[in-house]
Structure formats: structure tokens, C-alpha cells
Amino acid sequence: MSEQSPVKQQGDALENLLHERRSFPPSADFAAGAVAQQSVYDEAAAEGPEFWARQARSLLTWDEDFTETLDWSDAPFAKWFGGGKLNAAYNALDRHVEAGRGDRVAIYFEGEPGDTRTYTYAQLTEEVKKAANAFESLGVSKGDRVAVYLPMIPEAVITMLACARIGAVHSVVFGGFSADALRNRIDDAEAKLVVTADGSYRRGKPTALKPAVDESLAKEGHTVTSVLVVRRNGEPVEWTEGRDIWWEDAVGSASAEHTAVGHDSEHPLFILYTSGTTGKPKGILHTTGGYLAQTAFTHLNTFDLKPETDVYWCTADIGWVTGHSYVTYAPLVNGATQLIYEGTPDTPHQGRWWELVEKYKVSILYTAPTAIRTCMKWGRDIPGKFNLDSIRVLGSVGEPINPEAWMWYRTVIGANGNQKEIPAPIVDTWWQTETGAHMIAPMPGVTATKPGSAQVAVPGISIDVVDEMGESVPNGSGGFLVIKEPWPAMLRGIWGDPERFKATYWSRFDNMYFAGDGAKKDEDGDIWLLGRVDDVMNVSGHRLSTTEIESALVSHPSVAEAAVVGAADETTGEAVVAFVILRGSAKDDDDIVATLRNHVGREIGPIAKPRHILVVPELPKTRSGKIMRRLLKDVAEGREAGDSSTLADNTVMQQIAESMRS
Ligand code: WT7
Numbered sequence: 001m002s003e004q005s006p007v008k009q010q011g012d013a014l015e016n017l018l019h020e021r022r023s024f025p026p027s028a029d030f031a032a033g034a035v036a037q038q039s040v041y042d043e044a045a046a047e048g049p050e051f052w053a054r055q056a057r058s059l060l061t062w063d064e065d066f067t068e069t070l071d072w073s074d075a076p077f078a079k080w081f082g083g084g085k086l087n088a089a090y091n092a093l094d095r096h097v098e099a100g101r102g103d104r105v106a107i108y109f110e111g112e113p114g115d116t117r118t119y120t121y122a123q124l125t126e127e128v129k130k131a132a133n134a135f136e137s138l139g140v141s142k143g144d145r146v147a148v149y150l151p152m153i154p155e156a157v158i159t160m161l162a163c164a165r166i167g168a169v170h171s172v173v174f175g176g177f178s179a180d181a182l183r184n185r186i187d188d189a190e191a192k193l194v195v196t197a198d199g200s201y202r203r204g205k206p207t208a209l210k211p212a213v214d215e216s217l218a219k220e221g222h223t224v225t226s227v228l229v230v231r232r233n234g235e236p237v238e239w240t241e242g243r244d245i246w247w248e249d250a251v252g253s254a255s256a257e258h259t260a261v262g263h264d265s266e267h268p269l270f271i272l273y274t275s276g277t278t279g280k281p282k283g284i285l286h287t288t289g290g291y292l293a294q295t296a297f298t299h300l301n302t303f304d305l306k307p308e309t310d311v312y313w314c315t316a317d318i319g320w321v322t323g324h325s326y327v328t329y330a331p332l333v334n335g336a337t338q339l340i341y342e343g344t345p346d347t348p349h350q351g352r353w354w355e356l357v358e359k360y361k362v363s364i365l366y367t368a369p370t371a372i373r374t375c376m377k378w379g380r381d382i383p384g385k386f387n388l389d390s391i392r393v394l395g396s397v398g399e400p401i402n403p404e405a406w407m408w409y410r411t412v413i414g415a416n417g418n419q420k421e422i423p424a425p426i427v428d429t430w431w432q433t434e435t436g437a438h439m440i441a442p443m444p445g446v447t448a449t450k451p452g453s454a455q456v457a458v459p460g461i462s463i464d465v466v467d468e469m470g471e472s473v474p475n476g477s478g479g480f481l482v483i484k485e486p487w488p489a490m491l492r493g494i495w496g497d498p499e500r501f502k503a504t505y506w507s508r509f510d511n512m513y514f515a516g517d518g519a520k521k522d523e524d525g526d527i528w529l530l531g532r533v534d535d536v537m538n539v540s541g542h543r544l545s546t547t548e549i550e551s552a553l554v555s556h557p558s559v560a561e562a563a564v565v566g567a568a569d570e571t572t573g574e575a576v577v578a579f580v581i582l583r584g585s586a587k588d589d590d591d592i593v594a595t596l597r598n599h600v601g602r603e604i605g606p607i608a609k610p611r612h613i614l615v616v617p618e619l620p621k622t623r624s625g626k627i628m629r630r631l632l633k634d635v636a637e638g639r640e641a642g643d644s645s646t647l648a649d650n651t652v653m654q655q656i657a658e659s660m661r662s
Helices: 010-018 029-033 038-047 050-059 090-102 121-137 152-168 177-188 210-218 289-302 321-333 352-359 369-378 403-413 498-505 546-554 590-603 627-638 651-661
Strands: 069-070 079-082 105-110 115-119 147-148 167-172 193-197 199-204 207-208 226-230 242-246 268-274 282-287 311-314 339-340 362-368 393-397 426-429 462-467 478-483 513-521 526-534 538-539 542-546 559-569 573-582 612-615
Touching: 010 050, 038 050, 050 069, 050 079, 050 289, 079 289, 090 152, 090 321, 105 152, 105 352, 115 121, 121 152, 147 152, 147 177, 147 546, 152 167, 152 193, 152 268, 152 321, 167 177, 177 268, 177 282, 177 590, 193 210, 207 210, 210 226, 210 546, 242 526, 268 321, 282 289, 289 321, 289 426, 289 573, 311 321, 311 352, 311 498, 339 352, 369 403, 393 403, 393 627, 403 426, 462 513, 478 526, 498 513, 526 538, 538 559, 542 546, 546 559, 546 573, 546 590, 559 627, 573 590, 573 627, 612 627, 612 651
Parallel strands: 105 339, 147 167, 147 193, 167 268, 193 226, 226 242, 311 339, 311 362, 362 393, 393 426, 573 612
Antiparallel strands: 069 079, 105 115, 199 207, 268 282, 462 478, 478 513, 513 526, 538 542, 559 573
8 A cells, every 4th residue: 555645646636637627418319218327326326235126136147036125234245146056158159149139249259460351149149059069179178267368259259158158267368468477377277278379470570479379378287278378460370289289170070969957146257367456466356147247247337239220349368357347258148249359559550550440340349558658649630530430438447537538428429420429428437457347437428527527336236435434525635436335236255365365455444445556526426546556557558566576677687676566658558667676786887678578478467467577776665665656756757756764774865866967
């Protein structure tokens, strides 16, 4: 925990936001036709947890109805929809085919080089059945863990759903993580199968994935018996006989008959690792019934989904929770048609995204502020070349969206370059890997939205902002964001570490979930997120732990000590800046900086490489030895360092300043 209150810490952001007074009510037309009406708030308020029971029954198909809505007797370990049985893959696939919707497009896939594939619900169901049979023939059964290390290609979704179908627990590892990071996750979850690809395409070039899998499994002592390899870019790969199998051989030859059986509502669906305040990533565990109910409900209501006519596009990678909840699960459970794009937004040109919106007539776009700010930097002329008229709802996720980016998103994208009289509503959605689904978000037909605010709790969700003592703050004040009641999609724990689950989220305040975010209630009681209050950074919407990067740095023989901070960055939100003290024998030159950046890339992954590494003689520490990152943040952001009176040695900041000048 930082020594300062989140409000003081986020002073500048808060100052700016306090001046934001604009508010945009839904248009009469949009409101009249919207999925979510005021009544959904009224019902949620009146019904309590039964509201979710009703959603779970209407949005999902249960093989056995549940007998108990919520069991909170073993808090903070929740059980939702006890006694119920359902199959996630059946809900995402088969039931749509059985209901005569088999010809509806489930996925439009566009590869970075421009290759395309279309899967109807019937075709996707068949592929998942084949993959489920193939996984079973490789010895994967209910409860086994499967590591998924794939690019954004349809096989990623097929793999996740095939696991869900047979009750295996997937653990998706983002392709940008290193061989070491992959191995740590494989070991922690004791995965039996790894599903990967030869590689992918990025910025017009083939990139490799399989070599990282080979490297991660090179050292003995792991639990993996098979590696299934999708052929995506045709680059040569090394092959371990008896372990490696081509996807096309295993899945291609498998039977397309597979009956989905219902699993318990609380059966584990997936583990997804995320960074915390310590060096070791946490395996966030999600289960089936509650997760599907809340992701489906929010996808339908927050995005005002009309499954028959909308084309939905979420730009997130399946390596993150957004790709789990709002690419793989909710859109398919809701029978939506969605676009999946493999590559970067600027390949082969900076208008690629908008070209795709025009080509597929995307009507709901869900992306991150960092992407919006990047497009702003490239200029409005670029989206201006494309027809974005199809867009009717815009979503934002991953970090606070600044009012400038919000307004740009609204006029340039949501109003097709100011040509539409009524721009598409923007829904800023606050949630986390741990919450599984949207927790704070406007309902686009009900809520008047303010640029930069995530607004209000989702119906059926209990959110508050509290002070240090856990007391609810009045409107106009800031504090810590908490969740006051259990929610269906909540994490069920940290894989293999129940104590850490309690300590991380439930010990800061009594009977409340502590999210780790600072927030403010404005005069109307609307919620504004102010960023993390712990040692977690947010770089381009990706969560990185300062401690994890520090451990990576000190694992290098040249480094004696390291401190990492997130420095404000116009495009990426935050940028990683590292301060290191070298060991006596190491030389301070350009080489060492490059070496250390690459070292972090190897230990964690390219996304964690520090933007800047500054070699310093000392680090500012309190008398109890805690590094005062606040002071380093001042340096990293080019400010005069703040109050350093609690330092054990108050000449340290001067020493750092001098070393920067030399
Ligand atoms: C952290 C969670 C939620 C999926 C992607 C990130 C920040 C997320 C918002 C938002 C302000 C946001 C928070 C949160 N965050 N969405 N709309 N406004 N901040 O998932 O990696 O688990 O990170 O991202 O700080 O705690 P994640």
C-alpha cells in the first residue's frame, strides 16, 4: 500500500476530471429500442441475488436447474447456482444450432496478411466437437489443465471451448509472455497439454511461438505429455517425437460427434494468471455458471446487443480476461456474430481497423483507451477515409479513459467523423481479471454518460468508494473502490493458494472486496476511476507488477538492486521506468541498459521491457527499508522530487539527481 491517499496521489488526474462537466443523455431513439431499460435497475434493486438467478435461467440452458442461488456461508469463497449443471460449450454452440440458428455467422476471421475464414455456428460447433474428441484421445479429461499459447486465430476460441466442453480447465498464456513465464504458469497449474502454433503474423512478418514452448519444456520436471501445434504461418519448427502433434492431424481426423455433458455450476472453467503486488503471478480461478451468467448479461445489456443484426468486434487478445469473457464466452453464449482480427492496427496501413469496420459493417466496437490514443496520434484523416456508419455502440476497457480520448472516440469513430447527428453512445466498462465481467458501466439506453466516467454499478452489483476506515465517502470525495456483495462472475480463489486470496482482496476492509483501484464519486454520485493504488502498473491496458519486474532485474548478475515505477505516458497510460544499482564489477554503459531490457524480455516477456533504465548510485528508502517509489516516480516524470523527509538517508535524491546529470 502506498503511503499516500489515492486522491492525493492522483492529484493531477483528479483536478482535470473535476473540470469535466459534459454529460450526454441517450437519444430518444436509442433509449426506446434499448435492451436495458430503467426497469432492469429497479428489478435488480428489488430482487437481490434472485435477480441473478433469473438472468442465469433466462440467458443459459441448464441440464439440471440449480437449487440454491448463492451460498456465502464460507465467505469469501462463494458458490453460485448450487445443484445446477450446465455445459459452457453447449451454451455457446450446440443450443444455437438446435434452435435453427446454425447458419448464423459466429466468427468472421481476418488474418493480418488478409486471409479470411468464416465460421457459422454449425461449423464452429463441429470444430469444437472434433477438438474435444482429439483432446480426450490425448488423455485429457475432466479437471485436467490445458495451457493455451496461441495467437488470435479461431483455433484459440475452439481450444478454449473444447476444454470447457470436456470439463478441462484452460490456462491461456498471452503470446507476448516469454518461455520462462510460460513454464512458470505450466508448472503452477500442472498442465498436461499445451496447445500452440508454429507462430503468427505481426507487422507483416511471421513471428514464432513454438520455439518458446520448446524452450520452456526443455528442462525436465514438468507435467506436459503432449503439445498440439496449429499450423498458422508455415515457418519451420523443431519437433519432439512422441510429444508434438500437428493440430490438423489430431483434430482433422477426429470424429465430429461429441455429446456435451453438464458440469456442476461451480466446476472450474479456467485459470488466468495476472500480476499482483508480489513477484509471483496469481492464477485467478473462474468457474462455470455464475461466470457465464454475468458475462452474458453484461454483454447483452452494456453493449445493447441485438444478436440477429449486430456485428460485434472486441479487439482484445484471448491472452487477457477481456478476450475470455467478451470474445470466447459471452458473444457466443448470446448467439452474436463477431469479428476476430489477428494482427496489429497499423499493418499494412494505419487505417486497417477502420477498413475492417467498413468491410464487416461492425456495429459494436470494444477496445482500449491506449488504442484510441494511438489512433488520435495518427490523425483523424485516417479513420476519415472509411465509412464507419455501421457503428452504434462503442466500448472502452482496461484503464481510465481521459476526456480528450473519449470525445475523439465519440466524434471521429462514433459519429463517423462528425457526419452523424447522433453519435454512438460510449460505454466505459470497469472490471478486472478477478471480477470476470463488467462491474461498473453505463447502460447505453438509460445512463447519461460523462467523458471519462465509468458511471454506475451494473444492475445487481454493489459498488462503493470508501475511506481508509472503510466508511463510504460522500459525493464529491475520493477513496478506495470496493465491492460490497458477492457477484456471480467473481473469482473463486487463487489457484492453489486460498490464503493469498483472502490476504490480497479481503483483508484490507472487513467484508468487502478491495479492488486495488482509487476512485471518486462526483456530485451526482457517478464513479470516476483514478488508477491503481498498489504496486501494479497499467501499460497499454496490460497489468504489470513493479515487484515482478524488479525481481527479473535483480536476477541478472550485474544488478545489485532495482526499483520500478510506472511513469505517466500520453499514449500507453503508464510506461515502465526502472532504477538500478549495479554490482561493483558491472560497467555503466549503453550495453548494460540494452542487456537488462532484453533480460526482462526473456524473464517475463517483451511487454514488460522497461522503457527507460536509469543506473543510480542509491535508491530512496524509508527507515524500515521500503523503497519510496513515489519519489522515483517524480524523477521518472521529470518533476522536482516531493517530500523526502522520511528517507533514511536524505541525500539520496540529490545523489540520484547528480547521477542523472552526469
Ligand atoms: C485493472 C484490471 C478489465 C479487463 C482488462 C484489464 C484497470 C480496467 C478500467 C476502466 C479504469 C480500468 C483497473 C483494474 N481498469 N478497466 N474502464 N477504467 N480503469 O483487466 O488486467 O485484470 O486489470 O485495470 O485498474 O483494476 P486486468
